[in-house]
Amino acid sequence: MAAQTVASTTNSTPTANPAADSVDLGPAAALSCRECGHRVPLGPVFACEECFGPLEIAYDFSGYDTEELRKRIESGPANIWRYAPLLPVPADVAGKPNINPGWTKLVKADNLARELGVDAGKLFVKDDSGNPTHSFKDRVVAQALEAARAFGFTTLSCSSTGNLAGAVGAAAARAGLRSCVFIPHDLEQGKVVMAAVYGGELVGIEGNYDDVNRFCSELIGDPAGEGWGFVNVNLRPYYAEGSKTLAYEICEQLGWQLPDQLVVPIASGSQLTKIDKGLKELIALGLVEDRPYKIFGAQAEGCSPVSVAYKAGHDVVRPQKPNTIAKSLAIGNPADGPYVLDIARRTGGAVEDVNDEQVVDAIKLLARTEGIFAETAGGVTVGVAKKLIENGLLDPHLTTVVLNTGDGLKTLDAVASDTGLTATIRPSLDSFREAGLGQ
Ligand SMILES: *Cc1c(COP(=O)(O)O)cnc(C)c1O
Numbered sequence: 001m002a003a004q005t006v007a008s009t010t011n012s013t014p015t016a017n018p019a020a021d022s023v024d025l026g027p028a029a030a031l032s033c034r035e036c037g038h039r040v041p042l043g044p045v046f047a048c049e050e051c052f053g054p055l056e057i058a059y060d061f062s063g064y065d066t067e068e069l070r071k072r073i074e075s076g077p078a079n080i081w082r083y084a085p086l087l088p089v090p091a092d093v094a095g096k097p098n099i100n101p102g103w104t105k106l107v108k109a110d111n112l113a114r115e116l117g118v119d120a121g122k123l124f125v126k127d128d129s130g131n132p133t134h135s136f137k138d139r140v141v142a143q144a145l146e147a148a149r150a151f152g153f154t155t156l157s158c159s160s161t162g163n164l165a166g167a168v169g170a171a172a173a174r175a176g177l178r179s180c181v182f183i184p185h186d187l188e189q190g191k192v193v194m195a196a197v198y199g200g201e202l203v204g205i206e207g208n209y210d211d212v213n214r215f216c217s218e219l220i221g222d223p224a225g226e227g228w229g230f231v232n233v234n235l236r237p238y239y240a241e242g243s244k245t246l247a248y249e250i251c252e253q254l255g256w257q258l259p260d261q262l263v264v265p266i267a268s269g270s271q272l273t274k275i276d277k278g279l280k281e282l283i284a285l286g287l288v289e290d291r292p293y294k295i296f297g298a299q300a301e302g303c304s305p306v307s308v309a310y311k312a313g314h315d316v317v318r319p320q321k322p323n324t325i326a327k328s329l330a331i332g333n334p335a336d337g338p339y340v341l342d343i344a345r346r347t348g349g350a351v352e353d354v355n356d357e358q359v360v361d362a363i364k365l366l367a368r369t370e371g372i373f374a375e376t377a378g379g380v381t382v383g384v385a386k387k388l389i390e391n392g393l394l395d396p397h398l399t400t401v402v403l404n405t406g407d408g409l410k411t412l413d414a415v416a417s418d419t420g421l422t423a424t425i426r427p428s429l430d431s432f433r434e435a436g437l438g439q
Pocket residue numbers: 135136137163164265266267268269270271272328329375377405406
């Protein structure tokens with residue numbers, strides 16, 4: 001069977017352009033405006049010249065045969081490059097120096113299911129703490145790195161809430177590029193160390209993430225930032241595609257089946273929108289059966305602009321000043337917020353938030369039941385899943401995948417005051433018995 005062409009790529013043919021001939025980004029055909037559909041050739045641009053809407057990658061998948069594609073994927077490497085035919089990267093990408101993220105575990109979480117009242121065998125945790133720099137950000141940076149190479153950038157940069165800084169530092173180190181990344185000056189120590197250790201430049205900005213982001217936008221327009229690829233700004237269309245690999249892996253690991261329900265964290269909202277894009281592509285390509293799925297968004301109450309808009313029935317997202325322990329999700333003005341609202345409503349999902357205490361409880365719940373130590377973002381998704389089951393919005397009888405996007409070792413402070421030694425004893429059996437620890 002011949003694969004269908006993905007709908008969003010068929011509105012018009014890509015504009016011919018000399019620059020587009022000189023970059024090899026595999027099946028990526030053009031950049032397409034998410035608002036008005038206007039197309040421009042592949043390049044380091046991120047906003048539509050017609051309407052200032054965000055650009056995303058449009059593909060030409062028309063030559064793919066479903067069964068050949070499935071075989072090619074299944075015989076590919078155990079990392080995101082098995083999906084290279086569906087990503088904006090050259091065909092030979094697997095041979096280049098790269099930190100090769102992905103193919104993380106999909107853990108069947110029966111113990112957690114029991115605690116949450118979900119049917120046995122129906123609950124899964126997609127554990128992205130298993131990536132090279134211990135968060136899902138390696139997936140998106142890997143795509144941005146290929147775009148940076150294609151466009152001839154020599155410095156890799158970003159604005160980061162922490163995890164992205166580490167992912168950019170590591171990717172640049174391995175690729176032999178300079179990196180200079182910008183973070184809020186008051187991040188968790190674990191994230192600062194994780195970002196700095198790769199030897200790139202790390203700059204703390206006196207302000208929150210939204211201030212850091214604004215500063216980076218200024219730098220892009222200034223000669224001081226010339227030749228710099230900002231993975232989440234001028235390379236954002238390429239970067240964002242990396243999140244599709246989460247959708248691909250989840251479906252392949254379920255035996256080429258769509259899950260019924262997914263619980264996804266929201267920072268800028270990019271990951272959630274691209275998981276939806278990835279699922280739609282698999283359906284269009286015939287790799288999974290076409291049936292409904294629901295996407296649920298998860299935020300922390302202290303930074304819940306999308307959840308607040310969802311519950312109020314609004315289409316626009318009013319910015320907030322973040323105040324939560326879930327710092328990796330603390331984006332008060334999420335660029336993809338309106339698209340997240342669309343997806344939650346279109347698929348029949350929802351957007352929900354939990355407070356910091358519930359985040360900590362959920363981190364401990366996941367650790368105690370499944371042996372997975374999540375960072376605060378994982379506490380947010382597990383906490384929101386629990387709340388959605390209690391609300392009756394998440395069906396406990398359907399296949400559900402909850403994302404853990406980062407490693408608890410990066411946010412030790414969140415649980416440090418809540419955990420510790422069971423007892424301190426002298427090195428003697430008497431002391432051991434006195435503490436009531438024996439059989
Ligand atoms: C960046 C990040 C996300 C999602 O970010 P989006 O901006 O919504 O794509 C989720 N979890 C963790 C741990 C992150 O670092």
